[in-house]
Amino acid sequence: MSSKKVIGILTWREGKRFAEPDYLRRLVKAGQELGAQIFLFSHQDVFKAERKIRGFTPKSGGGWESSWYPWPQIVIDRYRRRVPEYMKLRHSNLFKFANSPFSKKWRVTELLANDERVKRWIPETYVYTPEKLKVMLKRHPMLYVKPGNGTGGRSILKVAVRGKQYELKGRDKRYVYKNASFQRAEDVGRWVRKWVTEQRISDGNFLVQQGLDLELVSNRIADIRLLIQKDAAGEWSVTGCGVRVGEKGSSTSNLHGGGRAIPFHVFVSKRFGEEGAQQILRECHHMAHQVASVLEEKFGRMMEFGLDIGVDVDGRSWLIEVNPKPGREIFKQMKAMDLYAEAIRRPVLFAVHLIEEKTGSRIRLAAQQSQSQPKRQMG
Incomplete structure (x- = not known):
């Protein structure tokens, strides 16, 4: 068997048109740089009987090329449309996924609002x-x-x-x-x-x-986007965060609604002072770890979460929303390209960790079994 790790990325496609193509292109490249055989596929690319997958990888001049690939050892789920074919595949036992299916926003909010560890942060x-x-x-x-x-x-x-x-x-x-x-x-x-x-x-x-008074700048909404991901050792770790400041008069801070991305310390220390900013950052990290652990207990293994955190005019932190398939464009917009690259690499590093954990446990089990075999008497 090839020692190359085989990683599939499940996503939506129509012809050679993919959802979030720029991010997926970078994700495949990150996997290739780590020596993995990595490709995109959708629900229509799975051939169960032949146990093979039609996978897609980026062409150097742009566009995508398809080829046949072996069955992935692990699948990263980036499918963001709840179409019936996807749901059927997602709830089948065909693949081992790096991230479990998630619930609707309301169920997640309700779950968090009823958990002692995190309910103080839920509006x-x-x-x-x-x-x-x-x-x-x-x-x-x-x-x-x-x-x-x-x-x-x-x-x-x-x-x-x-x-x-x-x-x-x-x-x-x-x-x-x-x-x-x-x-x-x-x-x-x-x-x-x-x-x-x-x-x-x-x-x-x-x-x-x-509603929260998040008008930290006159007539503009500001909130924090924090990304927490599993690292190469399979542990939760905050990759980074930034502040999104909404367009003047807008009721949200979304970047593709005209918002701007600003580094956390630049923005928060200006409003709450250096000490206040450090305290808010510590609380945001603590919140992220607690929320990740509560949600993983409920839904099974997860890989990453994007948290939208509101800091009100009194400096109190609130959890506005959790996204299990988050974007990472905020780092790019802040020109924090090292964080952007790390945010892309981490899902692949975690997938590699899961494969190694699985194959490593097989080797350990085989070694234990051979040690426990009764020795044959000579003679």
């Missing part, structure tokens, strides 16, 4: 109903109404009380800004109900979440 959150909205409007001066299965800041609505007015601000499915303002809670309720119906992403539900 009050419920599945949206008109009644829950009414209760939350009385309880908090600011709320977010957001899809339980959304990404990239789409369909998120901010509802804030300003004097006797309710101000509503958000971006729809197509990232178009929408604003409204009302004096009566009933009118807010009607407008939000319409928003939830029109902005639903596939069949997902909406959440109503306690």
Whole structure:
């Protein structure tokens, strides 16, 4: 058997069009540099009977080339669309995955909100109903109404009380800004109900979440994106973090909604001082390790998480969202290319670690078995 480690990356493709092609190209390159046989494949590329895979690797001049590959020893799941064919493959026993299937945002929030180790960092959150909205409007001066299965800041609505007015601000499915303002809670309720119906992403539900005052810069939302990953030894380790500062007047900080990426210390020490920044950073690291360990207990082995952490105007840290298949573009935008390269290498290093752990345990088992065999008497 070839000693080359065989790693598959499961992702969405249509023809030779892939989701997140730039990242996947770099991921394959990182694997090749580590001496692994590594390739992309999708659900339609699995040939069970022949036990082989049609895999894709980047061509040097751009584009992708396909070839037949042996069955992967480990698979990294980067599929981000919950299509039935993917779900069927994901829940089969055909492959050993580096990362387990994850749940919808609401279930994850509920799980974390009920765990003693992490609940202090979770803003009050419920599945949206008109009644829950009414209760939350009385309880908090600011709320977010957001899809339980959304990404990239789409369909998120901010509802804030300003004097006797309710101000509503958000971006729809197509990232178009929408604003409204009302004096009566009933009118807010009607407008939000319409928003939830029109902005639903596939069949997902909406959440109503306690709003946080994250306006660390006037009229701009800021939050922290932290990446925690398994390292080459299979241990959780924070790769790095940065601050995303939203566009002026935007209700989110998302980078592809016009936000900017700023190094953590540059931004946070300016607002809270050097000592305050160190304390916030320590808390963010502690939160990341606790959240990773709680979620891994619940869902099985995981590989990496992107945490969106809000630091409010009083310096208190809150967990806004956890993503099990995070991007790492924030490091690129901050020009922290060493962190960007490390963030790409780590999933491959962890996959290699899992393969070595598996083959190593086989060798150890064989050695133990041979030692435990009764010695034949000579003569």
